Amino acid sequence: MNGWAGKILRVNLTERKFENIPTSDYVPTYIGGRGVASRIYWEEVPPDAGAFDPDNRLIFATGPLQGTMAPTSGRFMVVGKAAQTAPVEAYCRSGCGGHWAPELKWAGFDAVVVYGQASKPVYIWIQDGKTEIRDASKLWGLDPFTTQEMLWKVHGKEARVMTIGKAGETKSRLGIIITDSGDASGQGGYGGVMGSKNLKAIVVRGTGSVRVARPKELMEVARHIRSLFSRPSKPGSPLEPNEPGFTYNIWGGQGRGQLTGAPGELWNLCSDPNSGYERLPDACYACPIGCRTRVRGPDITSGVAQCTQSNMYLESIMKDPEKGYSKLTWEAGRMADYYGINAYDIHGINPWLTACYEEGVLSNKDTGLPLDKIGEREFISELLRKIAYREGFGDLLAEGCQRAATKLGGKPEKLMWVLYPRAGKFGGYREHWLYYGGFPDGYAISPLALMWVLDNRDAMVSHNFMSQLWGAATSLGYPPNFAEAEELIPVIKPTMKYAYGSEKAAEFFTPDGKGLKWDWAPRVAKRFFERTILKDSYIVCDVAFPFLYNPNSGDHVGDSSLESKLFTAVTGVEMSEGESYEAGDMLCTLERAIQAREGRTSDDDVLRDICFTNKDAAGRQYHRDDLERAKAEYYKLSGWDQTGTPTLNRLKELKLSDVAEALQRKGIITPDQST
Amino acid sequence: MANEKDRSLDRRDSQEQVVRKTPCISRRQFLKAGVAGFAFLAGSSGVRDMLELVAFAEGEQLALAKGVVLVDKKLCSGCRTCEAVCSTYNSSGRSSSALARVILEKDYLKGDYEANTCFQCVEPLCLQACPVEAIKIDKKSGTNARIVDEEECIGAKDCIGACGSVFTPPRPRFDVERGVAIKCHLCFGDPQCVKFCPYGALEFKWSDDGVRTGYPIIKEG
Structure with missing residues (x-):
């Protein structure tokens, strides 16, 4: 099968058993990467399983482009119930670059789904279709770099290793999974999930190949x-x-x-x-x-x-x-x-x-840290040592900043809110460009707020919308985050028109400059999420794709067809850019269905109160009513009801009838709601 | 494809004895050669850090290759595009590090990256070792690259062993799926690794007089 090794490896750590399932069960429908992983998650992760429960899945998924010469295709996605989302552990994802992903494909697998829990520390060794669970007692406690050196001694330096450090072993919600010298699946606490399974590392080595359908075209x-x-x-x-x-x-x-x-x-x-x-x-x-x-x-x-x-x-x-x-x-x-x-x-x-130290609510004595x-x-x-070993105050911090602050309550909790802007049950991610120009008092931009409330992690990790603002600033000769927002608008009008259909999409502010315009925000956010989930499914890089801002051309218009062209060249499956957005739309709704099953509604698509009382650098601010209206419009565009739940009809149209039926059985959607 | 005649001796009467040493492409040095010079090169611990381009007159029996791919290690970012494009182009779209005729050795923690290209040796041990004379001089494209005639290759892997006796890693590799040896043939004069390296770390060095590189001038093992 062009673009694919053909098999997905399932690893049951409890019973020390492997199983291969055909990748063709999932592709091309779910594209690859995050798309395929979300479908596997839907099928396998019980909604009530905790992040550290053996039933949780840790899914390492590549896309069709991995292992080929497609530019920036060194990536894979980690999907599973995240330990970091707060206050509720929930479906989430985290990407990782480097060189592990192509090696997995060459070793004969498109994805690895890990579940269960080993009785003692182990690592998984995958080489050219052969799989083995090996003892990792001697690796437990070692840092990621020493761990890799040890594993290279056993398996050769060509082997690529995804491993956890001390934080993962102590089931920290800040635990990462890291490879080589510093590429990591960082957000989500998946290192802690890996630690809870007693899994120290996944080591891969492959000498096989990935077939490209149209090499010249690629x-x-x-x-x-x-x-x-x-x-x-x-x-x-x-x-x-x-x-x-x-x-x-x-x-x-x-x-x-x-x-x-x-x-x-x-x-x-x-x-x-x-x-x-x-x-x-x-x-x-x-x-x-x-x-x-x-x-x-x-x-x-x-x-x-x-x-x-x-x-x-x-x-x-x-x-x-x-x-x-x-x-x-x-x-x-x-x-x-x-x-x-x-x-x-x-x-x-x-x-x-x-902030806590300056406000006098935490001291050296309270924390045992030299604040x-x-x-x-x-x-x-x-700080880092105490977090990793869960020592003293570090034990609390190992739960992540949002959980730690919430547990302390009072003033410390309030001081956290501005840093962790998504309220509701599915927060836990630190501010990441909710305001253009930087935290905490840059520029309020309506699509950014909408993206932030709707995503399941920190929205701007997918840099494509933001790349236009940064790019325009750079073109004007400013450091990326320092231009005044008004100055950028003339520069990005052509790029916004290309990317979202109208120059008006670039008009973020009312003509008097005092307020925010929201009319284009839902359409912009919709396309942003479609492109983002596709980028994570093919898989290409967050920093480079989609290419929406060309710093080297006069009008700066990018080219958003590049990813679908790579997909077609590699797989031989014809898919136009327009058709790709239909797939993106379907995947967004599938992810939303997963979240609906885990209890997410429009009540969770909200920002902290402080985001509506803060004024930005130009004296403008986000208003709750505007955001609510934009959300409602976004749900409508997606075929979701006013609570943000995908409707029965929409799920059926998207050929997700089994998802619709499951949600219906649980009483999450009713036939009435979908009319 | 080259035939038996192409393996004929190509005697040269040049008395030139010049060792051309290229620590990196931008800093080219010309050294007078002699026995001492060769000993210096062979014994230098830094030999693998640079790509030597050496003119050699004595003992050569085959037509010299006219091109060779040189590496400016300082510009290599370790992205492995060279490997990726090589296998895609030369193995009918089978993308793989294992099928690449350019071999990138990486120490990921130290950040020490080394693209190992085929030297297209003056005295190619791979060619001499082949039991069925399946390695030939590419006269058809005019590069004189030492190439594998895949129709004649019986998969003995002797070429890999012979190259490996002086170079690490051995430049010919084995295509398990097709049961034949593969090696760099300079893409018949248009090396794709050079064309696609995004960092400019590879250069296609061409000389109508032939390039004097590889064995017996350089020995790594």
């Missing part, structure tokens, strides 16, 4: 994508393009390697050829861009990190602005990786603890 699309996104590096200056003025397609237009780091001590050292420090591009599999860098130096922990880890400890810059981005800033992220801790939630924990030293090495190393 090469042509790949060549075209590269010409849009990237240029060869300048000899002797690997981070610079050899074409002066060319801008890489990273979040709409940042430089190669720009996601790792900021000006300061460390980058000054790296720019000095005699310093012994260096910063070089480092790419995921088949990626023409290389957004991140590998950083090396004589007295720092070397490695590769994404923006999340690299910029985890901004407090160190605030503490010592003269140094700017320092060796400590870099190493803090590496420390998080060492323990296998979700750096993105540390982006929540640090400012929350800072007076936030920004210094001592604080971050203590």
Whole structure:
């Protein structure tokens, strides 16, 4: 089957049994990746199972593009009941780049579905169709890097390893699953889920191949994508393009390697050829861009990190602005990786603890942490160690910032709200561009608020809508988050027209500049979610796809047909861009059905009160009525009822009759509601 | 496809004795060669960090290849597009690292990435080792690349062993599905790895006079 290895591996850790199921049971209908995984989740995860219950599934899913030369196809998706969503553990997803995904395909499997619980620590070894559960007692307790070194000694250095660190082993809701030098499935607490199953690692090695239906066509699309996104590096200056003025397609237009780091001590050292420090591009599999860098130096922990880890400890810059981005800033992220801790939630924990300390509601004595030293090495190393080992206050923080703050209640809880903006039962994710221009007082933009209430995690992890705003800022000569929102509108009118059908979609503000316009928000959000779920299903990169902003052309209009072209070239299945959105729409509704089964309604699609009382940098604000109207319109566009539940008719139209019937049996939908 | 005649000796009367050493493409050095020079090259621990391009006159028996793919290691990001495009193009769309004729060795934790390309050796051990003379000189495309005639290959893997006796990893590989050896044939003059490397780390070096690379000039093992 073109684009597929053909088999999905099911692993029952309790009974130490394997089972293969044909991938063709799920594709092409559910596309791949997140789409296929959501269907498996629907079929297999009992709605009342907890994240740490043996019944929960940990699904590692690739898409049709993995293992081929399709640009940015090094990725896979982790899907399962997340430990991080709060207050309720719920369906969620987390992506991961690097080189593990193609290796799994070459080893003969398109996805791995892990369930049950091993009686003692184990790892799964997959090699060219053969599978084995092996003892991991000697690996338990080791950090992810030592774990990999040990496993490479046994299985060869070509084997790729997804593993957990201490945080995963202690069932932290901040536990990540990490591979190589710093690629991780970070959000969701899936490392903790893996730890609860006593599963230390999944090791894959494959010498097989993935068949491409139309190799010449794939090469042509790949060549075209590269010409849009990237240029060869300048000899002797690997981070610079050899074409002066060319801008890489990273979040709409940042430089190669720009996601790792900021000006300061460390980058000054790296720019000095005699310093012994260096910063070089480092790419995921088949990626023409290389957004991140590998950083090396004589007295720092070397490695590769994404923006999340690299910029985890901004407090160190605030503490010592003269140094700017320092060796400590870099190493803090590496420390998080060492323990296998979700750096993105540390982006929540640090400012929350800072606020609690400044407001006098938490002290060094209360926490056993040197809160007076936030920004210094001592604080971050203590914090991360205590979280990983669940020691003292770290035990509480290991539950994630939202849960920890809620448990403390009172003022500490209130101080958390602004950082964790989605209220209702399905929050737990730290603010991620609810306001353009940055937290907490950037610019209120109506589609951002709508995306945030509707997603099942932090919405802007899919950067495609935001890439237009960042890209426009870059084109105007600003650092990505610093332009005034009004200035961007003329620049993005053509790109918004291309992406969503009308220039009006770019008119975020009322003509007097005092209020927000909401009329296009539902349509923009709808297409955003369709494109996002497709991108996670094919699977291509969040940073680069969909390509909605071209920093190198006059009108900046991108090309949103690239992903469906890759899909067709690889699988041979004809699918136009328009048809792809129908598939995206179906997958969005399937995910919503899963969430409805877990209790999600429109009451959960809400922001904290504080989001409606805060004014943004221009004095505008989100209003609850506007957001409610936009939500209602979004539900209507999706064929969901006013409670945000997919209707019977819509599910049947989408050929999800079994889903409809199951929801009907549970009384979640009734025939009446669907008329 | 090359025939038996192409394996005939191609004697050259050049007395040129120049060792051309290329630590990286942008910094090219020319060294006077001699026995001492060769000993230096063979014994240098840094030999694998650079790609040596060496002119060699004595003892050659086959037509020199006219092209070779060079690597600027400093620009390599480890993305493996070279491997991906190689297998896609040369194995009829079967995409795989294992079928790539360019082999990227990576130390993921240290960030040490090394694309290993075929040297198209002056004295190709792979060609000499083949029991059925299935490795030939590609005169048809004019590259003189050392190529596998897949119709004649019996899957003995002797070429892989012979190359492996001096180079790690051995550049010829084995296509398990088809039961034949595969190796770099320079894409008949238009190497796709060079064309598709997004970072500009690969260069197709061409000389009408032939490139003097690989065994016996360089020995890695």
